[in-house]
Amino acid sequence: MKSVGKEGKIRIALAGLFEEVNTFADETMGKAKITGNMTTGFQQWADQALIDDYKGSKTYMGGFIAALEEFPEVDIVPTTFWSFSAGGTIEGKAYQQMKKDILDRLAASMPLDAVALCLHGAGVAEGIDDAETDLTAAIRKQLGPRVKVISAQDHHSNLSDDDVRQLDLLSLVYHYPHIDMYETAYRAAKLLPGMVKGDIKPYGHFERLPLIMQAMSTMDGNLYAPIRKKVxxxxxxxxxxxxxxAYGFPFADVPFNSPVVNCWATSPELAEKTAKEFAALLWQYRDRFVAKPLSTEEAVHQALTMLVKQGRILPTEVGRPLLYDESTALLSSAKEELERSSGFLPDEKNPGPIVIADKSDNPGAGAPGDATHLLRELIKNNVQQAAVCAIRDPETVQKAIKAGVRKIIDVELGGKGSKLGGAPIRGKAYVKSISDGRYTIVSPMGTGTKFDVGPAVGLLIEGIDVAVISGTMQAFDANQMKLVGFDPQDYRIVVVKSANHFRAWWTGIASQIIDCDAPGIGSNDLSTFAFKRKTRKVYPLDADAVYPEPGK
Structure with a gap:
């Protein structure tokens, strides 16, 4: 295919619309709107700012840019990118505004040979179950069949059957945490010039499985690692x-939130055969990939028991497993051990903190990030040297800022975003620090990404340090706690609001990681959700689900 660009240049546009939508968040958190800050709603990057902010970052856009810059014959045309980490259904007015902006900027950039789209894959707008397909269909209609359209997406995509027909290639991350966003976009974009020239023609096939999958990690030693390795x-x-x-995103109540094998090959037959082979293999071993959620009480109990084993509660060997009440009493009264551990370094004698992941309140899955279950349990057991990072509560942040550092304030902390998140923590809090809430990710997951969670404060509540932020953002590394002056090495227990992305950084720091699944709209106990739009039987919710599905 001959390029339409000047001087033989291949013109490839960058564009995107990115949000992971949790439809169960709509009732208490409302619709996702344009706010100008991606921690509270949609933020826009346009024109050269899109290149300037994302070039060199370990993101999808960073991968697109890096790959395309390797081709001297390619002109990169940055248009517009709208992004919100995760939240409720996209407000209809906001979606139409963003969609129109993307289409208008693509039209103004013509002639184009290709478009590289950064999409999440689990976007839902008011009245539109699949925002990505709606957008790509509109792009395809406007640009015509000649222009190549590719997309790099999260593996929590809810793919509808139309996606494979609208796109010329779809790439998905392998890892969760998504440490390979850059690589995923890079490998797709590397094929794009050849696709434009007609040298490469991928044929795609989607093979859907009657499953609904939990949000579990693919890192070595974790539940979904065998799936990732086989992929x-x-x-x-x-x-x-x-x-x-595509594992699917179970917290979007749409008819197609089941997993899909995504295969693009040199022939339609090879793509279909390979996808079906993998699907049959996963179905055969489906029972191995179902996790039993851990309650708040069980998670804290497990953490305390591990502290005993580490000798950080008792300075001597423990001859028998301690009961829950005994271990918590020892933790709260062992002053000598507390002093020894303060400011510890993670070595053989003093390992890093035990990290408890508050999975069900993961802002990265659309949860509000203000559940109080774990903080309440730590307070209940008088746990010392613990930190919770972070609870979203802009009202409490403003009260603390008004009072100032070293002041004591009355708080009703958290418990405002979801009826499942627990009641607010009511009591006194000591203001330890105030921050502007800006930080940069250093984790392998999204390295270089800049966040602004708004004003933030560090509070001391009943002996526990709590980072309180104004925006909604999960913990990728320790920078969300460091921004209020909390050092991860100063704590025995650290609670993070994240399902799995935190593991990319914390795995090398924590002495143990414990998944906690308190009630919440990001819970891995999928039986607690009312899937009103389910159109097929899916395992494990339906034990009698079958594959291949009759008539599908």
Whole structure:
């Protein structure tokens, strides 16, 4: 195919619309709107600012840019990118405004040979179950069949059958935490000039499985690691341009939140055969990939028991497993041990903190990030040297700022965003620090990404340090606690609001990681959700689900 660009240049546009939508968040958190800050709503990057902010970052856009810059014959045309980490259904007015902006800027950038789209894959707008397909269909209609359209997406995509027909190639991350966003976009964009020239023609096939999958990590030693390794194995086969797996996003109540095998190959037959082979294998071992959620009480109990084993509650060996009440009493009264551990370094004698992941209140899954279950449990047991990072509560932040550092304030902390998140923590709090809430990710997951969670404060509540932020953002590394002056090495227990992305950084720091699944709109106990729009039987909610599905 001959390029339409000047001087033989291939013109490739960058564009995108990115949000992971939790439809169960709508009732208490409202619709997702344009706010100008991606921690509270949609933020826009346009024109050269899109290149300036994302070039060199370990993100999808960073991967697109890096790959395309390797081709001298390519002109990169930045248009517009709208992004909100996660939240409720996109307000209809906001979606139409963003969609129109993308279409208008693409039209103004013509002639184009291709478009590289950064999409999440689990976008839902008012009246539109699949925002990504709606957008790509509009782009396809406007630009015509000649222009190549590719997308790099999260593996929590809820793919509808139209996606494979609208796109010329779809790539998905392998890892959760998504440490390979950059690589995922890079490998797709590397194929794009050849696709424009007609040298490369990927044929895609989606193979859907009657499953609903939890939000579990693919890191080595975690539940979904075998799936990830098998995906990577299939991707190396001859004739395969892209092989990946969309686990689906269960917190979006749409008819197609079941997982899909995504295969693009040199022929339609090879794509279909390979996808079906993988699907049959996963179905055969489906019972191995179901996790039993851990309650708040069980998670804290497990953390305390581990502290005993580490000798950080008792300075001597413990001859028998301690009962819950005994271990908590020892933790709160062992002054000598407390002093020894303060400011510890993670070595053999003093390992890093035990990290408890508040999975069900993960802002990265659309939860409000202000649940109080774990903080209440730590207070109940008089746990010392613990930190919770972070609770979203802009009202409390403003009260603390008004009072100032070293002042004591009355708080009703958290418990405002969801009826499942627990009641607010009411009492006195000591203001330790005040911050502007700006930080940069250093984790392998999203390295270089800049966040502004708004004004933030560090509070001391019943002996526990609590980072309180104004915006909604999950913990990727320790910078969300460091911004209020909390050092992760100063704590025995650290609670993070994240499902799995935190693992990319914390795995090398924590002495143990414990998944906690208190009530919440990001819970891995999927039986607690009322899936009103389910159109098929899905395992494990339906034990009698079958694959292949009759008539599908």
């Amino acid at each position: 990577e194995e299939f991707s190396k086969r001859d004739g395969i341009y892209e092989f990946s797996f």
